[in-house]
Amino acid sequence: MNFKEAAGVQAADVVTSGMKVGLGTGSTVYYTILELGRRMKEEGLQFTGVPTSEATEKLALELGIPLAELWELEPLDVTIDGADEVSDSLDLIKGGGAAHFREKMVATVSKRLVIVADESKAVAKLGAFTVPVEVAVYGWRSTARRVEAEGCVAVRRERSGEPVRTDNGNYILDCDFGLIVDPGAVDRRLKSLLGVLETGLFVGMADTVYVAGPQGVRVLKQQAGE
């Protein structure tokens, strides 16, 4: 079992029958979703999922997991998702797979956000990974200029020479801020800019993080009052 699988499978334990569950996106929570599908078939686990991306929706449907729209189910009991960076205070950078807009929307209406990651994602402070920022296609160069004025270098994400489009049809700017001392302030400043739709900074949202490494799976919990 690789580290992503170890974290992903263990975190599936938080789901019990009757729950409404946000299903995250990426190569780590993939294993959580597989495990939930297995428990559904083999152990009779019953739950309803809300997918955070088209890729996750496809996977869940292949596994026979019942799905619903966010508005039909909110508030959700828990969302399980991956992350690109997890800081000591459990703040996150997400959106390496361009799914952070829907992920944040689903996590925001969930009573709990549980994160699964391998040790390579754990950092003291955020910032080695660039911050993905979803922006409207119209006027994106102007938006990028406003974003850069906040103290970063912003590069439009491309694949094979073509701009990446999110599931919502927008562009991603990958923004290099260097070390981020106050992620909440950076998130608020970016969100106030015209053309910015969502950032990949998830501040104070995760309550539990499963981090897998050579020593096994560590379970980190948000301290009360943080």
Ligand SMILES: O=C[C@H](O)[C@H](O)[C@H](O)COP(=O)(O)O
């Ligand atoms: O947009 C993608 C999501 O935020 C993912 O959860 C994040 O990029 C981590 O993905 P992975 O588990 O594949 O590293």
